[in-house]
Amino acid sequence: MTESYVIIGDGIAGGSAAKTLREESPDADITVITDEGETLYNRILIKEYAKGKIPMEDPLFLHDEEWYEERDIDLELNTHVTHIDPDGHVVHTHEGDDYEYDALLVATGGTPRQLPVDNSDADGVHHFWTFEDARSIADHAEESEQGIVVGAGLLGIDFAAICGARGIEANYLMRGDCWWRYALSEDGAGIIHDALRELDVEPVFQSGVDHFVTDDDGHVTGAVDPNGEEFEGEFVGVSIGLDFNTEFLRGSGIETDDGIVVDEFMETNTEDIYAAGDITRFYDVILEEHAQNGSWDSAKKQGAVAAKNMTAADGEAEEFRHVSSYSISHFKDLPFVSFGHPTIGDDDRERKYSDTEWRRLTFKNGKLIGGVLIGNLKLQSAFKRIIREERDLEGQKDLLIEEDFEMEMLDAAAQEQ
Amino acid sequence: MAVGTSSGQHVHLSAREVEPVPADATALRHVDQLDDEAFDQFRRLVDGDTVNVQPAEEVPFEHGEIIVHTAYFRVTVR
Ligand SMILES: Cc1cc2nc3c(=O)[nH]c(=O)nc-3n(C[C@H](O)[C@H](O)[C@H](O)COP(=O)(O)OP(=O)(O)OC[C@H]3O[C@@H](n4cnc5c(N)ncnc54)[C@H](O)[C@@H]3O)c2cc1C
Numbered sequence: 001m002t003e004s005y006v007i008i009g010d011g012i013a014g015g016s017a018a019k020t021l022r023e024e025s026p027d028a029d030i031t032v033i034t035d036e037g038e039t040l041y042n043r044i045l046i047k048e049y050a051k052g053k054i055p056m057e058d059p060l061f062l063h064d065e066e067w068y069e070e071r072d073i074d075l076e077l078n079t080h081v082t083h084i085d086p087d088g089h090v091v092h093t094h095e096g097d098d099y100e101y102d103a104l105l106v107a108t109g110g111t112p113r114q115l116p117v118d119n120s121d122a123d124g125v126h127h128f129w130t131f132e133d134a135r136s137i138a139d140h141a142e143e144s145e146q147g148i149v150v151g152a153g154l155l156g157i158d159f160a161a162i163c164g165a166r167g168i169e170a171n172y173l174m175r176g177d178c179w180w181r182y183a184l185s186e187d188g189a190g191i192i193h194d195a196l197r198e199l200d201v202e203p204v205f206q207s208g209v210d211h212f213v214t215d216d217d218g219h220v221t222g223a224v225d226p227n228g229e230e231f232e233g234e235f236v237g238v239s240i241g242l243d244f245n246t247e248f249l250r251g252s253g254i255e256t257d258d259g260i261v262v263d264e265f266m267e268t269n270t271e272d273i274y275a276a277g278d279i280t281r282f283y284d285v286i287l288e289e290h291a292q293n294g295s296w297d298s299a300k301k302q303g304a305v306a307a308k309n310m311t312a313a314d315g316e317a318e319e320f321r322h323v324s325s326y327s328i329s330h331f332k333d334l335p336f337v338s339f340g341h342p343t344i345g346d347d348d349r350e351r352k353y354s355d356t357e358w359r360r361l362t363f364k365n366g367k368l369i370g371g372v373l374i375g376n377l378k379l380q381s382a383f384k385r386i387i388r389e390e391r392d393l394e395g396q397k398d399l400l401i402e403e404d405f406e407m408e409m410l411d412a413a414a415q416e417q
Numbered sequence: 418m419a420v421g422t423s424s425g426q427h428v429h430l431s432a433r434e435v436e437p438v439p440a441d442a443t444a445l446r447h448v449d450q451l452d453d454e455a456f457d458q459f460r461r462l463v464d465g466d467t468v469n470v471q472p473a474e475e476v477p478f479e480h481g482e483i484i485v486h487t488a489y490f491r492v493t494v495r
């Protein structure tokens with residue numbers, strides 16, 4: 001009997017799952033359902049399109065329609081899944097169509113959250129997730145002069161970079177004393193603040209948005225922060241986090257906890273249903289607890305692992321064991337990467353080496369679990385390897401922030417102990 | 418420069434900054450799409466270590482592809 005697989009979502013998690021499913025199961029029926037109107041594109045490069053640095057669209061598409069045809073994969077565009085019936089093994093869509101499955105993958109990611117303040121949906125207030133968003137951001141940014149950016153994290157800084165690249169003078173409103181305060185100290189963040197200023201983007205601390213101001217046509221003209229200070233701007237970018245796309249799972253019995261809970265095999269608590277990508281709260285075998293990860297490489301790998309396990313014979317499941325990394329590539333000569341889990345842990349070490357070089361590492365139970373490198377990425381792969389190998393670093397943590405740290409120093413220290 | 422060896426063809430890699438992205442560019446990747454080995458190799462190429470010869474089948478880049486990092490880098494594989 002031919003197996004049938006349904007994938008909801010055609011981001012990188014769904015796309016890589018479709019590819020792996022076809023490789024593992026040459027004769028199966030495979031359907032990919034997405035509520036977007038276009039085939040898989042490179043979500044992590046659309047910011048460069050919005051900046052105006054990549055003016056053409058074609059190279060940003062990873063799969064064209066032929067890709068699906070050649071692999072005999074049914075692609076349903078503009079189709080929103082509204083409900084799942086796990087007992088009947090059926091997926092229902094907004095147009096009343098039903099898709100039966102033997103195994104189902106949910107790879108529906110998230111949707112940018114709106115600020116819960118007045119006029120947060122005004123014309124000119126942008127959120128950024130899709131290629132459609134990138135097109136409208138690009139169009140509006142091209143004709144704007146003053147901007148406001150909200151959201152002091154990895155996605156918010158993309159809006160700051162768009163302002164910088166488009167010559168928009170902007171204020172970057174942050175709630176605390178520094179950018180990405182969950183992972184950076186003021187020392188590390190200070191390097192980023194200087195880089196933002198060079199782009200004509202001014203960080204404003206202890207700020208935020210109380211409400212947006214609009215003109216008579218409903219177009220945003222500024223923001224008032226909780227201190228009552230008004231900032232002008234006709235271009236606003238808001239990135240304060242994601243709401244995970246799980247509404248259609250209501251009543252299905254699938255366990256959710258701000259995302260879909262899966263084990264290390266990407267399997268949910270419900271038989272024959274898997275999840276992958278940003279949407280998951282997955283069991284991280286290195287951390288030994290459930291964790292979340294919003295990054296391209298992690299979503300891609302989870303999609304592939306889920307697909308393998310959807311097709312695997314009993315007892316041959318593959319676990320997801322991965323250390324992700326997420327770079328910021330907006331600042332000339334100032335590389336930045338965060339890897340693993342830099343915002344959690346029970347201990348940390350950090351050091352500033354120069355005005356443009358800084359390192360912070362996080363630990364849990366004596367093991368390295370994450371970090372942030374600014375200015376020099378020479379040790380990125382070595383640190384990721386140390387995490388993967390789950391090295392016991394008790395008594396050796398300080399070595400890792402030596403400016404000239406090398407792997408051999410750990411081996412030597414271990415021999416001495 | 419291609420160097421022939423008994424075990425197969427070896428190729429020479431280099432990376433050069435390009436700005437703006439050439440209109441005929443077909444292959445573009447963000448640095449986060451590289452695995453650790455490719456990333457290390459890319460970093461060494463960018464740091465000016467342009468003499469880099471390796472077996473053609475092991476090269477993790479396409480000739481002419483552009484890697485987006487703190488600038489745009491075009492990788493040449495010959
Ligand atoms: C602007 C931007 C810049 C980024 N930069 C980086 C970066 O530099 N490095 C990095 O590692 N990561 C980056 N990321 C994050 C990275 O893109 C994501 O982690 C990754 O793309 C997640 O992939 P995914 O497949 O899990 O989810 P998504 O790509 O969000 O795909 C989910 C898909 O499911 C569809 N969907 C949702 N609900 C339904 C439904 N009910 N029915 C049908 N379809 C549905 C959605 O429309 C979407 O197409 C960036 C993200 C953005 C937006």
